[in-house]
Amino acid sequence: MAKRYWLMKSEPATYSIEDLERDGTTQWEGIRNYQARNFMRDEMKLGDGVLFYHSSTKPPGVVGTAIVCRESYPDHFAFDKSSGYFDAKSSPDTPRWMMVDVQYQSTFKRLVSLVELKTTLGLEEMLVTRKGQRLSIQPVTKAEFQLVKKLGSKKAP
């Protein structure tokens, strides 16, 4: 199975690339959307590349990269009544929600903004650029991953 590539959104107020750099690795808990869960459960494999995207910020955009370092397992925050991610319909016997762990890889020299993704030849097809696209985990192509990484590792265009 060839290595695949993903874009994962996070609100920096909740969890930022700086947090990931500090922690080294993190659990990607709290995904409560079936499509996103299915990507984690069925398709994200050890070693896959991740574009780390900051959402709900000015401006939103890709800020670094990470690597999938643990394949899917139950999101136990769904079992914890005191967690904001609690879901009564998920239990240890029949877990509804899954998560993966990701490992810090790099912080870009500069943010590659959503506007730039939309206007860069070769990136305009990325799901994140589409109106109304809210999926917090999205597949990206190898070419898109490499191009975004290249843009982010250079100073402003």
Place this chain on the structure above:
DNA sequence: GCCAACGTTGGC
């Protein structure tokens, strides 16, 4: 199984 109501996401 339809669909209206509601909640959430996330850019602007």
Place this chain on the structure above:
DNA sequence: GCCAACGTTGGC
């Protein structure tokens, strides 16, 4: 803070 887009829920 607004609101468009979309997903989920629940009555029927």
